[in-house]
Amino acid sequence: MAEYRLQGLSCANCARELEEEIQKLNHGEDAKVLFNSSKLVVSEEIELNKVEKILAGDGASIVKEEEHDHDQGTGRKLLFLIGTSAILYFAAMIFEKALPGWPAVVLYVAAAALSGYSTFLKGLKNLFKFKFNIDTLMTIALIGAFGIGEWKEGTLVAILFGINEYLEGLGMEKARKSMETLLDAAPKEAIVLIGGQEKVLPVAELKTDDIVLVKSGQKIPSDGVVIDGSSSVNEAAITGESMPVDKAAGEPVFGGSINNEGVLKVRITKSYEDSSLAKILHLVEEAQETKTPTEQFINKFAKYYTPLIMVVAAGVMAVPPLFGGDWGSWFYQGLAVLIVGCPCALIISSPIAIISGITRNARNGILVKGGVFLEQLGQIETIAFDKTGTLTKGEPHVEKVIAYHEEEFFKVAGSIERSSSHPLAKAVMKEVEKHDISLEEPDNITTIAGQGVEAFVSGKLYRLGNEASIPSGAVNGEIRADIDQLKNAGYTLVAVSDDSRVLGLFGIADEIRPESRDVIQQLYQAGVQKTVMLTGDHEKTAKKVADAVGLTDFYANLLPDQKVEKINDLIHERKTAMVGDGINDAPALAVADLGIAMGKGTDSAIETADIVLMQDHLSKLPSAIKIAKRVNSIIKLNISLALGLKLIALLLTIPGLLTLWIAILSDMGATIIVTLISLTILIDKTGGSVHSKSGGL
Template identity: 35%
Template structure:
């Protein structure tokens, strides 16, 4: 169990639920838990099979367990992995019930005495039907008619009419269908549960007395932990000692290990592969990036897709309508033609068809599969509504810096003045900038290193904030900085080359003893995969691609031309980006905005779907976006479009198949042509088929 203190009077407790195989079951359990005294709120997350309860500390765990048991389920601690044993018991009971039914049916056909086959039928009904009968009784006691209640009425009705074979067949088929549906639903949940189970429960804490193994949830911020090669990081933190390669694929989807050294960030659930590292904890157990992702994945099902709302409305009308028809069929015709038994038996078929399971799960099972599959690729989708919206996107809008470009500057050109060699200008600049952490200083050092230039010794180097850097090189005062810095120290008049309007986003001037010897131009590094991604999206039918940038227009135009974008808007302030997004929504309908989620959060919110890149470790980016990409790989965008369209396609297939089958069964059942076992097979078979259809999304991972 996971317990988190939210206020002095309320605790949030999380459990796993056994036996919850449909969305309808989840709703029923929520209602049951909310009736427990002391429970303020209860939420069942069908996608992960978990229950979260907000309750006062006085509410004991035994009270919660009993309430769940009364609702027909069982609780396990949130981190429990013991599913195999319960599955084996369930399969054993179903297999034995089926065997009894087959033997009894053979004996009945051989005209054996009733005392030989009726006990076998009864054994099969009890073995396979007990969970259904218990669930049905509890539903009736709670004044509701769920699948178990309708199935119980049908089975007992068949037994009352001494239709032993029909009753046993209904029990066995329903039990087999439930078991198969449970196993396939567990598979759709597996990706999300792997994410939940990836962080270890204990941590090796470094103390003055030595190493100590403690529960990870007890480790506090700024304490130090040790993680050996082959272990997973239990918490987020910063490496303070040691070097290693870390597999972050569980969170980011990156296939290659990421090298880590002192100062680098590490995340809970990721795998330390090669070396032992000591880590300063930066986030406690319940606040790690992994915990945040899991919470958002769990909450994602609350943001239902429009198709799911449509199905829910249909189901609310469908079930009572069919039950009413069943009641009419069992009462009105006997008053006219008699033969109550025959009409009552026909009405039982309608009761079985009234179960809305296949229709109700047709949408959520596909969305659960999509959310789990995406999470394995490092894509966090906050709800089904965004899956459906993504499938309808007709235009992509990109922020430039950090999205289409890396945000990392590089030297584009060195422009000498007064016949000073370009290599000498670059070497002086790199030597003086050695004390600076500015991105342009880093670009200067990288370029000098790439050209393998020997750097002169620079002394007394000083950073002038907002201006540049100055120092002594070979006895001469050298300055590297912006135009204002250069002009302020000129000792003679000389024309400066105009800067900032020639298509370069940044520049520095280099001076020696007050004389300007050259300037260095920089440009942002374009992402290598950007052109390929734009072309792939065009091939997928997304024809219009727009770039919004706060940079000068010439810079933005240059990047857009290289990438083959259709439209550029620059320079724009944040509020102008929002206006541009709204205008593009009016033109194209559904649009996706891609950015870093920090500087362009308002524009992301204004789009139909806001997508934040490189969101790992950034709560702001994750919060701002509808979809968060945990790494900086633009190639996830075409994948996201394909997954969304495939999901919506499967949902539509499931809905059409479920409704079509139900209508067909209704037409057959009314005249009495539908035996009970076929009605059950129709209902459970469709439920199983829509679940298997959704599993195609899991294979796409």
């Protein structure tokens, strides 16, 4: 498939009609006209000249490489024509009073032609094809108005419609520019070391294992590993977190992140098109074009709405005169009803809001893969969480220490665990290091299956492991009570003992993320009614975590298939999202109404879920839900305003008060209002603009 950028595409309904026309061509069945991103996607086998002819019929065209700024020029040209039309219109009004007759009529026609000639030409073509859209309606109304001598009002309609088109295009372009700013995070060039020499290459030419040099202030061109140098790196382009992350040799880096100081030498591990940033940007672009159920309904409604309005207009023109009404007056009212049939405000009520919501979340480090998922996020009532790596850090952490012989306890524990790579050993070592105790090299370390390890330290045999590793004679009443207390609290027990004594106990747990409790409370405030934890851990550990973070319910001892069963139970009760790490929770993420993955740029997270939290923690989830709810409420408000203003205009036909300029103002007013309301989503109410350079995507 080939992709082209379009210009002159300002009407969502027109984009849909163009797509249908292009799909009728040979090899055009998969063609897409993407209104939100102003792009055309067609088969490489299609006859492009025929496509361009169809586009030209509606005032759109393919942008050539050298014409990327043409859209702005088109907008300025339209604004100039509208301004000139307005001057001619006021001149005609003056002439009409001072010198009635044809001079004023000529000025009115000239003013109407300047601001509405493209609409008029498209409308005439559509009339011959019996294709009825807004251009057709406006053309019929304009011809009718001039036909009955309403030069002033007909011209005003043409000028106001031109202003409406300009403002509609301006609003859509604002949303598109916001998305383009987002996509600017992609690096363009890289300094590649070839034979010890620096060579600047486009990122598209980077290959795996290339060595690149990243100087201070430059973007890292693709995912890789630091092989030399140290620096702090701004990963906001990936995670939305503006706080710098320190990087040194051996540590991974993301393409699109910025080297703050120093020089880094990075070995590329992925070509740019496979990098985290490229995948994110591609998904964000695709997300603009996914149609929500609301948008699909609006598009279907608009298809029948315009023909229905034409029938109503014909009825207004024909029926009242049969009962004695003035033919000329009701014909004029019918022309006004035709203009009310413009579906522009209705169709644009959703796309700008959806793009703004996706962009706002992306800048906040939250990747929403489509408008449909954004809409669903605003409807979520229950959120199910995996425990490990989601509500907790996924790393064992010593939470409680009971030392009976403190110095010997820490010395033995540290000496035995210092060379082990086991996660529990690492947790023990972190605790031992706090006590500044000199350690010794152990002798004859032996693993005892189902218990732990034993080793000689300073010539004496010690044991380190679970409760089963403790000699039976070493446990007295006090120690038994302490062991039971740690077990009842849900800790994993690590005991250190010799042949006759217990030196001390470690109570180890998966460390709860410090933000988890606050996030859960914020979710309740955002409208989530129920929070549930699904975990494979035993019940006591699960209860400890659930109570600590404030969940409404939890389910323990679950295998992956049992998590899926629980999600199925929950989605039958209310709209449910599942939050997990995107790997072992994949089945549950897929079954839930909405899958939300903890990501930080990992391929599995990006590919698995509907929404990815790129910071790898939950803190941005409440704001994402609030943004989604705001988008949903704004879309509903926009639809109500668009239909409400049209209904008011139509009701004015009953007393015969509807005029052409009131009709066009009802549509123009609705278009301006829904556009401005939708763009407010891009405003960060917390004190910063979403365009901040330190922000995320």
